[in-house]
Amino acid sequence: VSRFESIPMAPPDPILGVSEAFKADTNSAKLNLGVGAYRTEELQPYVLNVVKKAETLMLERGENKEYLPIEGLAAFNKVTAELLFGADNPVVQQGKVATIQGLSGTGSLRLAGAFIERYFPGAKVLLSSPSWGNHKNIFNDSRVPWSEYRYYDPKTVGLDFDGMISDIKEAPEGSFILLHGCAHNPTGIDPTPEQWEKIADVIQEKNHIPFFDVAYQGFASGSLDADASSVRLFTARGMELFVAQSYSKNLGLYAERIGALNVVSSSADAAARVKSQLKRLARPMYSNPPIHGARIVANVVGDPVLFNEWKEEMELMAGRIKNVRQKLFDSLSAKDKSGKDWSFILRQIGMFSFTGLNKAQSDNMTDKWHVYMTKDGRISLAGLSLAKCEYLADAIIDSFH
Ligand code: PMP
Secondary structure, eight states, rough: OOTTTTTOOOOOTTTTHHHHHHHHHTTTTTTSSSSOOBOOOOOOOOOOOHHHHHHHHHHHHHHOOOOOOTTTOHHHHHHHHHHHHHHHHHHHHHHHHHEEEEEHHHHHHHHHHHHHHHHSSTOOOEEEOOOOTHEEEHHHTTTOEEEEOOOOOTTEEOOHHHHHHHHHHSSOOOOEEEEEEESSSTOOOOHHHHHHHHHHHHHHHTTTTEEESOTTTTSSSHHHHHHHHHHHHHHHTTOOOOEEEEEETOOOOGOOOEEEEEEEEHHHHHHHHHHHHHHHHHHHHHOOOOSSHHHHHHHHHHHHHHHHHHHHHHHHHHHHHHHHHHHHHHHHHHHHOOOOTTTHOOOOOOOSEOOOOOOOOHHHHHHHHOOEOTTSEEEGGGGOOGGGGHHHHHHHHHHHH
């Protein structure tokens, strides 16, 4: 008899488990709209040309595979902070940002969780309701208490701004407020610039610490600067804050696990101490981060020619998603005779659409139509082609009624 007899079977992951179920389905009409990964119009994975060029350069240079320092590749850390805050941002120039390379967005969030647990014991993290499902797992495993602030209003399929503000106000002073920098996952609903100002106001009033999750810079709107504007607005107010970054989507480096944690402090001295402690936390967890993705990012962002090509490819990806978003809206509006207003689809941004389908309806999407999606009604438009929009519209209308 095994000593693991008492270990129960874990449930499949609500997002990655969807891909497993998709693979097992033999129906040719099947569509995987679960995981947020970009596909071409032919629904194939896409490796960016700038990534291939950067990798060719790396091979030609014959670079070695020595360990990186605990904090990661210096050239990467430099460009990633500059990309986020802007190279001429005073916090960057004055050395007030502690940047440490992370294991993509997830690993960077997890490292921040470890830091909060150690240096802000008892402090709470506030998550939007709903949020990316893994946020709760990350803070649970970090032993950081969390609760939720109102965000999504099903009645308007929009932002519950008053609810959000009042919940942030009610949170214990000095809480960490987790904010999606752009392209909120799963709703696709972002605050307006005016709303961001008001959110910053209450966070400052309550002495909270903003904690941005930036997983879609440049991928949401097609513009790297526009997608970083929320973070920069808070930074310009002189606030101390955390930002977790990911290059999974905007450079298509999903499996390379490349991202960063940036902590902005009000002095360079504090930043240096924070960074030393982040390194101390990283060392026993994973020792030092992988080099391949870091070199790709450093090469692409650090080279003006590749950087411009990257921007073009990003606009292409963001543009394709906008096109399927429009086509899906058009198909739904043309086919649906119930008079339902589908315009919320056009107001959402980023790679997802939050359809409003409930769990039973989402089950119908999968069981009857072979459309794989998360049970919260989220669909990834990055996994949809123009050719499949009509089919998807039929599936959605059937599942709603
Ligand atoms: N945060 C959000 C909001 C996300 O949507 C994702 C990716 N789905 C991540 C973080 C982290 O992804 P990764 O670990 O691949 O960077």
